[in-house]
Amino acid sequence: MDIDSLQAxxxxxxxxxSSPEALEEVxxxxxxxKGVVAELTxxxxxxxxxxxxxxxxxxxxxxxGLHELFAKKEESLKDGEALRGENIIDIGMPGIxxxxxxxHPLTRITDEICSVFSRMGFSVAEGPEVxxxxxxxxxxxxxLEHPSREAFDTFYLKDYDKKLLRSHTSPAQVRIMQEKKxxxxxxxxxxxxxxxxxDASHSFMFHQIEGLMVGEGIKFSDLKGVLETFAKAIFGExxxxxxxxxxxxxxxxxxxxxxxxxxxxxxxxxxxxxxGWLEIxxxxxxxxxxxxxxxxxxxxxxxxxxxxxxxxxxxxKYGINDIRLFFENDLRFLRQF
Ligand code: PHE
Numbered sequence: 001m002d003i004d005s006l007q008a009x010x011x012x013x014x015x016x017x018s019s020p021e022a023l024e025e026v027x028x029x030x031x032x033x034k035g036v037v038a039e040l041t042x043x044x045x046x047x048x049x050x051x052x053x054x055x056x057x058x059x060x061x062x063x064x065g066l067h068e069l070f071a072k073k074e075e076s077l078k079d080g081e082a083l084r085g086e087n088i089i090d091i092g093m094p095g096i097x098x099x100x101x102x103x104h105p106l107t108r109i110t111d112e113i114c115s116v117f118s119r120m121g122f123s124v125a126e127g128p129e130v131x132x133x134x135x136x137x138x139x140x141x142x143x144l145e146h147p148s149r150e151a152f153d154t155f156y157l158k159d160y161d162k163k164l165l166r167s168h169t170s171p172a173q174v175r176i177m178q179e180k181k182x183x184x185x186x187x188x189x190x191x192x193x194x195x196x197x198x199d200a201s202h203s204f205m206f207h208q209i210e211g212l213m214v215g216e217g218i219k220f221s222d223l224k225g226v227l228e229t230f231a232k233a234i235f236g237e238x239x240x241x242x243x244x245x246x247x248x249x250x251x252x253x254x255x256x257x258x259x260x261x262x263x264x265x266x267x268x269x270x271x272x273x274x275x276g277w278l279e280i281x282x283x284x285x286x287x288x289x290x291x292x293x294x295x296x297x298x299x300x301x302x303x304x305x306x307x308x309x310x311x312x313x314x315x316x317k318y319g320i321n322d323i324r325l326f327f328e329n330d331l332r333f334l335r336q337f
Contacts, residue, residue, distance in 0.1 A: 003058050003059070003062050006036065007062065007065070010026075010030060010066065010069060011069075013026045013029070014026060014069060014070075014073050017073060017077075018077075019077070020074070020077055023070065023073055023074060023077065026070075027070055030066050031063075031066060031067075031070075037062070037063050037066065040059045040062070041059060044056055044059070102334070102335070102337055103337065104326075104334065104337070105314050105318060105326065105334070105337040106207055106310055106311065106314060106326055108337060109234075109314040109317065110189045110207065110209065110310055112234065113187075113189075113209055113230070113234060113308075113310070113313065114187055114189060114209070116230050116234065117187045117211065117226075117230065118187075120185075120226060120229060121185050122185040122186055122213070123185065123186050123187075124187055124188075124189070125172065125176065125186050125187075125188050126172075126188060126189070126190055127166070127169065127171060127172035127175050127188055127190060128166075129165055129166055129190065129191050129192075129193070130157065130160075130163055130164070130165060130166075131163070131165070131166040131171045132163060132164075132171075133162040133163070133164060134162075134174075135166075135171035135174045135175060136154070136164055136166050136167060136168075136170075136171045137149050138293070139171070139174035139290065139293045139294070140170050140171065140173065140174065140249060140250040140290060141249045141250050141287050141289040141290050141293075142249045142250065143249070146249060148167065153194065153195065154167045154194070154195070155167075155193050155194075155195055155204075165192075165193035166190075166192055167192055167193060167194050168192050168307055169188050169189075169190050169192060169208040169209065169210035170210055170250060170305070170307055172186075172188035172190075172212075173210065173212050173250070173286075173305055174290075174293065176188075177212075177214065177290075177291075177294035177296055178294050181296070182214040182215045182216070182296065182303070183214065183215035183216070184212070184213070184214050184215070185212070185213040185214075185215075186211070186212050186213075187210065187211045187212075188209065188210040188211075188212075189207065189208070189210075189310070190208065190210075191205055191206070191207055192205070192207070192208050194206075198324065200321065200322045200323060200324065201323055202323065203311070203323050203324070203326075203327065205327075206309060206310070206311050206323070207309070207311060208307050208308060208309055208310060209307070209308050209310060210306070210307050211226075211283075211306045211307070211308075212286070212304075213226070213303050213304055213305075214286065214296065215301060215302075215303065216300060216301060216302075217302065218301075218302045218303045218304060219302070220253070220285060220304070223283060223284075223285070223304035223306070224241075224243065226304075227241065227257055227281070227283065227306065231257075231259050231280070234313065234317060235259060235262055235316070235317065236262075238265075239259050239260055239262070240259065240260035240266065241257060241258065241259055241260075242257070242258050242277065243255040243256075243257055243283075244256045244257075244258060246282065246284075248284055249287070250284075250286070250287050250289075250290050250305070251282075251283065251284025251285055251286060251287055251304075251305055252284060252287045252288075253284055254282070254283070255282075255283055255284055256279055256281070256282055256283075257279070257280055257281050257283055257306075258277035258278055258279050258280065259280055259316075260276065260278075261275075261276050261278050262278070262316055262317075263319075264276065278316060280308055280309075280312065280313060280316070281307060281308035281309070282306065282307050282308075283305065283306035283307070284304065284305065284306075285302060285303070285304050285305075286303040286304065286305055311323050311326055
């Protein structure tokens with residue numbers, strides 16, 4: 001038998017092997033007791049003496065070549081098995097689920113409130129948290145001697161000439177009216193700062209949403225209609241509202257707005273302090289002195305403004321009893337939203 005063609009035959013046989021069992025069959029065929037190699041070895045005595053040495057060497061080389069080929073094939077079978085086995089990525093296995101984040105309740109309520117106002121034609125703007133004393137106070141008709149101007153009511157920035165952390169979002173009114181002329185309607189959400197001791201209902205930082213509408217013939221009834229639409233959209237159609245006379249230096253007349261208690265419906269409970277009403281915001285008609293500061297003609301234009309505490313609205317809407325929960329990053333709280 002021609003050893004060269006045997007060599008080709010082995011390769012051919014091995015190519016078809018895809019399991020350890022099939023490999024064993026091929027091994028037996030060549031290296032078994034009655035296999036090809038045994039047959040070759042058995043044929044040596046019949047070879048003419050002068051060719052015997054040459055033939056024997058060829059048989060030996062063939063034999064050790066076979067060992068090598070089988071070993072290689074065994075390896076590659078193992079690799080293939082590993083690919084299908086536990087050691088390697090199982091693309092059919094379910095992945096490790098990633099936690100999907102949720103919006104912070106304050107972000108959620110802010111978005112909700114702003115979208116109610118944008119449906120009524122308001123645009124949404126933002127202002128800086130570091131403000132000038134002028135925008136936070138003077139431009140808003142808050143005179144020098146007004147108590148809220150005193151340092152203990154406001155965080156002033158050290159070595160930062162008359163700059164402060166805004167104590168309300170109302171300075172945005174000044175910025176808006178400096179930039180744009182009426183008619184305009186804008187809401188401004190953002191952080192505000194006051195040096196209050198932290199407790200269940202106070203925080204040195206909280207959020208407000210300012211609203212401002214200025215145009216020809218804007219009346220107090222427009223303010224009422226806009227705020228009623230807002231309150232019903234956020235707290236439900238059944239909610240009642242009332243306007244209580246109040247004082248703000250930058251609006252005249254001014255009013256604080258209450259909604260009927262969402263817990264007891266107005267009968268009186270511990271949440272509303274037995275009053276049946278909950279205060280939700282401050283508002284009023286833009287004071288002529290504020291118009292004067294931004295060079296808007298108060299004889300031609302009128303407008304209203306309001307400012308609400310976002311935490312307060314969220315606490316009422318979601319039944320949260322401690323403002324600190326918003327800022328502690330406790331996932332047990334945040335995951336509920
Ligand atoms: N800026 C006021 C406050 O923080 C609220 C307010 C805004 C009142 C606009 C009237 C008009 O208390």
